[in-house]
Amino acid sequence: MNQPKIFLEECAHLAAEAFQFLKSTTVADRAKFMHAVADEIEAIGQELLDAAHEETALPMGRLAGEKARTVNQWRSYANAVASGLYTEARIDLSEPEKGKSDIRKYNIGIGPVLVFGASNFPFAFSTAGGDTASAIGAGCPVLVKGHSGHTKTSTIMARTITEVVARFGWPNGIFSHILGNNVDGTDLKIGAYLAAHPSIKAIGFTGSYYGGKSLFDIANQREEPIPVFAEMGSVNPVFAFTHLLNESAESLAKEYASSLTLGVGQFCTNPGVFIAVKGTGLERFKRALEAEIVKIEPATMLNSGIYSHFEKNKKMLQDQGAVAVLTESAIAADEGQGAPIIVHTSAVNFLKNKVLSEEVFGPFGILVEADDYEQVFAIAQQLKGQLTITVAAQSQDIVEHGDTIHVLKDKAGRLLFNGMPTGVEVVYAMQHGGPFPSCTDPRFTSVGPDAVKRFVRPLAFQNWPNAFLPEELKNENLLGITRMVDNVLTVGRV
Amino acid sequence: MNQPKIFLEECAHLAAEAFQFLKSTTVADRAKFMHAVADEIEAIGQELLDAAHEETALPMGRLAGEKARTVNQWRSYANAVASGLYTEARIDLSEPEKGKSDIRKYNIGIGPVLVFGASNFPFAFSTAGGDTASAIGAGCPVLVKGHSGHTKTSTIMARTITEVVARFGWPNGIFSHILGNNVDGTDLKIGAYLAAHPSIKAIGFTGSYYGGKSLFDIANQREEPIPVFAEMGSVNPVFAFTHLLNESAESLAKEYASSLTLGVGQFCTNPGVFIAVKGTGLERFKRALEAEIVKIEPATMLNSGIYSHFEKNKKMLQDQGAVAVLTESAIAADEGQGAPIIVHTSAVNFLKNKVLSEEVFGPFGILVEADDYEQVFAIAQQLKGQLTITVAAQSQDIVEHGDTIHVLKDKAGRLLFNGMPTGVEVVYAMQHGGPFPSCTDPRFTSVGPDAVKRFVRPLAFQNWPNAFLPEELKNENLLGITRMVDNVLTVGRV
Known part of the structure; x- marks a missing residue:
């Protein structure tokens, strides 16, 4: 199955537009959205397990467990987003007598993220998996290149997320699901085409070394290089x-x-x-x-x-x-x-x-x-x-x-x-990501709430009027997030 | 001036060895070292200002200010390192009844860092500048490729750091200062040679787009790609x-x-x-x-x-x-x-x-x-x-x-x-780093205590005996750093 270029361009365009919207949402807004997605995934019935079982041969028990894990990822990442910890909000108040400005910094979404579903976790690391949850949590629209091994499963998941987007009245471009192989009429893979697209600002991938390294190379040879979080496996001695x-x-x-x-x-x-x-x-x-x-x-x-x-x-x-x-x-x-x-x-x-x-x-x-x-x-x-x-x-x-x-x-x-490495707990202290070639960027994890940190960058405001600051940096701290104010961590107002 | 390959290999080898030592030091050990460097730089006399003035034509007043800023960088980064904030220590305690393991994670030094001195800040962004201070703070040995525009100034700074290393009885390889152009007998630039060296694990650079982008390309084409923090300037509209x-x-x-x-x-x-x-x-x-x-x-x-x-x-x-x-x-x-x-x-x-x-x-x-x-x-x-x-x-x-x-x-x-962008304050909220092409990695800052975060990666320990954990993750928390324990930030013990 191929996709016409015009469809891919439309997805990229809508994602870029949706990013302008998501930039204005708060951590609380996105946490609410994520909890809604979690609830909807939890509510999907046997249809989902049947599709996944048929497509991946994974046993029903394992799939039920993976579904619960996926719901838990959305919920725990939502809570982490709401806490604002990943924003690393820093406020240095002005000291006019010393000529010091008021400077405030927080982590903001990096832009539209291209996510590749993995074959071996049709729920937890695929269309509605950890990369999608953490990117949206960070404030980034997501384009999922669905895995060819479980398209029916992915389509159910995509439909679920799309319904929540519509219910919230958020722009469609926040989430796109793209199936297929090549760009119509060309030899170019859809994944490679999108990885090189100027609207895409980061890539999440779980799969083979060959696949991950190809994306890494494309990303670094762009006019504007972008980060690639490719988890490419290892022998785990x-x-x-x-x-x-x-x-x-x-x-x-x-x-x-x-x-x-x-x-x-x-x-x-x-x-x-x-x-x-x-x-x-x-x-x-x-x-x-x-x-x-x-x-x-x-x-x-x-x-x-x-x-x-x-x-x-x-x-x-x-x-x-x-x-x-x-x-x-x-x-x-x-x-x-x-x-x-x-x-x-x-x-x-x-x-x-x-x-x-x-x-x-x-x-x-x-x-x-x-x-x-x-x-x-x-x-x-x-x-x-x-x-x-x-x-x-x-x-x-x-x-x-x-x-x-x-x-x-x-x-x-x-x-x-001791113990064995299979079984990757979804907790803050988890590090799922290691030195190259197990990953392209060992500085980040793809499991646990810290996964959100992959899709942000710091933005500082100097002498910015309180009324026009993002909610996360305003004096009032109505979101109640933890911030560092003049070198001290606090949940208080300024 | 060229350098023989054997000398460069020795520097790289000593840095790799010194990393094994630095990995075992605590945030407190390194903060103490950094304060000592600050004191020694502060104590250097007129000789330093004279050399810099002669080599860069910068006015004495500006140089005195930049020296104070450099000392302040070492001190404020030292305090930041001692606080342990950059380690992002996370502890998830075991819950045997739920089958949950004890998992603890912290940020550890990424390995030897290659630093390029900048022409326009002979103190603050050169041999003993912010990149060197933050890399050592993170636990990484530093190889400085000194800027050809102020070799005398750089040599004084290098001598100062080297003396502190010796006084602490730490391995020489923690800091190397390398001057010159090519690898002897070749057309290869020393910087390019070292950037491709397997012992080097990250690069800090401030300078031109051409210089920074070349290093970025070398780094990404290595067998093991490494992060490059190149600040390449911009028009700052x-x-x-x-x-x-x-x-x-x-x-x-x-x-x-x-x-x-x-x-x-x-x-x-x-x-x-x-x-x-x-x-x-x-x-x-x-x-x-x-x-x-x-x-x-x-x-x-x-x-x-x-x-x-x-x-x-x-x-x-x-x-x-x-x-x-x-x-x-x-x-x-x-x-x-x-x-x-x-x-x-x-x-x-x-x-x-x-x-x-x-x-x-x-x-x-x-x-x-x-x-x-x-x-x-x-x-x-x-x-x-x-x-x-x-x-x-x-x-x-x-x-x-x-x-x-x-x-x-x-x-x-x-x-x-309002206000003007020149004048980059050394505070937590500062973001000195922007989207490409102003920088190769907009996710990090090269000014302010958060600069330390460029040179670390997370390492998790699962079910590790308390006695063999790094001091930063032990139950006792004798270092008194802020850690997240079971989702709550605390400076307490476990």
Whole structure:
């Protein structure tokens, strides 16, 4: 399906117009809007779950959970917007005797945002997902390029948001939903066309490295470069240390197998690499892991494209030198189903062959067996940027290998002490975003209320009359937001 | 002067090592260091002012003021670092009954930062300037590529910082000062070489569009792209409205002439474009402006390169069609001196000929005379990103031309209501940074304590033992910083 250029231009034009409107709304106005969207999404019936189940093969239970998560995102981001924290409002009052002006600054929406839906979260990271919620919260109109893997689901979500826009009497251009591949009559992808469009001021994306990096390059080569928040996944290594392995190899194996195969391994935070030093603890872990993996049932992947990529990449990794299969599911897989598999190799080989550090999207793990902790340290140093790194350790391990852990801090957005990285909580302290190449901008998170901060920029007013200031900066502080006034945080008036 | 590759590699290597050290320091440690640097800079004697005066021709009074400002930057950024506000520490405590983990996040230094000194602020935006202070405050080692226009001044500043590093017993690599042009034996500029170096994780720059954009392109084409904070200047337009002009044309002319020629017009925030609708108010403004400009003495510019650029660009602008000289200094200028000059043109011509919107660095202004407010609105819409925009208006003007002012909000980092944009106060509410092409990243400021935020990224810890958390995130909060704990800002312990 293609779209005529005139339609895309109209969407971009309406978004630019709607931005002029949204700039005048307050944090309270937008929070109210977001709560209304949350309520409407919550109210959609079985139709939504059925469509998503049909289009993504995700189980009903998981989809119901994801729907609740999506509603929670709209609500918690709405509350965060209402609190005004993300506006980072600062007021420095004038001191005429010192010649100091009255200066007030707050974060304002950056402009229309282009959002790309992700395949693996048809609700929470797609049309009505976290990028859309946080962009609108920030005061930015959104153009969603809907994911081709779940167009019916996306259309239901888009209709819901559009209805709320109409009910509020807000301009249509606040939200547009665009499906399709190319710009009609050209070889140009719709996403690439819009990413280069002068009306677009930022991009949110969750998906492959190839997709995210292409958008990043387009965005930086524009006449006016724009920020791109592309979350491109990673291998989320688990570093397991000796004391912990010796103590609890079996429970760690259970936990790891479960995390690696959760949702047929189709999570950005799937722990695809496991690193440990050889020894009795690791041998016990391997036996326990085999016992777990053989009995895990293959399950249908999101779509045929993801399935065939999984099969191809898994084979490619297996075919590397000095790599052997450690264990795989003993249950026969149908066409389209991802069967869990774990390969293993030496640390020396892992360090040498960069292909082994590439993400295989699906239930695929690689166990790296090191001879000693020098090799583990070398892996930590060589590691590329990750969304998460898990340190499976006891306190004594941290004491003994502080240097390795210190280096790991440079390589991830979130460091776990035991536990597994799948399961990304929607809270303020969450960081979902890590150093390149896991993301194009590690300075921001795409999960949690701080996600709103991606779509703003500071604007300062100097000696501006109170009556014409935005509500967030007026003396009265009728919105009751937290502001810094003459270096002190306060919710009071000036 | 060239530098051997081995020296540059050593600087980069030492910076990377020093980052491992700085990562373990607390906000309090770094604040103490910054206060010590402030004290030492304050203590430098006449030697510093003499060197700067000799190298930049800036008057002694201005240099003394800039030195005090530089000391104030180190101190106020130190206090900001100590307060921990920039760390945006967030703690979400675990709720085992809901299966929620303990997650804690704070902003950590991004890694070694490459800083380019600016020509026009030999203290405040150069070797020991705001970029260096804010990067070290954030926990990042700094490599300064010293500006060729004031190497002696920079060397004194570098020596001062180096002495403090030694006194604290911190690694040398925390601060390196690099002078010169090319990498020895190559055509490659030292700045370009370092900008592409894998150890460098961010770049701070103040200077020309050409220089800043080149660094931006290098940074984005690296294997690991890195953020570039390039402040590249702008024309900082003044939009003067009718009620204000009718009321106070003469005082506005005085104020504008003074701001335009301050420091021989060598400020990033120099108001190079003045826009107003024709009428008696504007005619009075023009007469008054002429009376001011003719009597302003030409003065020596920063260096011969800047002088010759000024002469060339000023001539180039004058030679555009439908542009005439309105007024210029009546006092003869010596070689190397910038003589104030103002040209004028119609709004129609200004809209048509993009060359007229280009910055001329020096005491050069262009007065744009519009036939009506539709043309003023069109100029606002066409305007590229600016550091500042000044609205010279009475309240009634804002009421009548709210649409124009609403559009102007998209085009600048700082909006002034009357007053002039030169004079950038070092306060929290300051925004020095605007939409492209005034800056490469409008989401950050290079002046004020928030400048520290350029050089950090969030790092989250999940279920991490309290003993091994960074001091900023420990239960005890011995640093007494403001943190968000379970959605509430507090300075208390957990």
